[in-house]
Amino acid sequence: MKPWRELFFEEVETPHHFHIGMRIIKTVLAVFVCSIIGWLRGEMTFFSMIAAVLCMQKSAEKTFTTSFNRIMGTAVGGAYGVMVLFIETQVHAQRIMPLYCLIVSLMLIPVILTTIAIKKPSTAGFACVVFLSTTIYHVGDADPYTYALNRMLDTAIGIVVALIVNLAMPGPRQKIPASAAADLDGPGAEQAAK
Template structure:
């Protein structure tokens, strides 16, 4: 009977876990009072196989979050004054969000823009929706920054490096 060797836990795996830990601890330290969920998601998604790929993913995620968040804030503001049923208005908003991504030539940011817009507009709770939108943008930015920082500065010597001096 042949035993199969399990693969080792890779550096990207460890860095991803460290960036999630850093997000959770950061929000605990500053006593954010809310879940660090969106920061953790951003750090997981932005942890690439290189710093450059992390920067690229982070940039797309941040642009998408800003586009979706700002459109969501505008939506919250105009919603009470528009005599269109909410489902139709949200659908129209999706068209605008996607079109915004096309206009600014950031197609890689469109899907996250839509997710953020929907998270804001399908959870309308009065004025707290503004706070939700702003917190969502801040938390995502923190997660992106932490992922890039961890990817850039956390390195462990490989076995080959530790053998050669």
């Protein structure tokens, strides 16, 4: 078993140096853009902001992969959420809240199994979050279907915004090999070689 410090703390590349890097800047910008889009739509922006934060990665390639996985998770969780809401409108299980909570909890099984069946088990957590936000958070909403579709749209907005921001802004600095740095002209050539 690992020492307790390794269980609770991750290794950090620069443990004594804090700086605001491009990933932080891109995340802040993506969240801001999501909030403005939500404001213009007259909708709450929480779900798009969360999706943008979760999708933002160090590189555009990793963001694209993560975004695709989030879209898959959103589709699975949203589809099951709409199905449960349809059943709820027929049987009115929310009148007996413990029964409704049991149904929602048990429905996590097919949500997770579906992510495994489509060979995307890494999307299970996100699919469950979308499913739960659709089935639990809508309580008291006049039209649960519109609510479910709006939550799926919010998530998609956050994913797309994270992708666009990450593609439009520069990625992490790449180290230039010393042999290539010698070929550089102008100020900074010595620094690049280090």
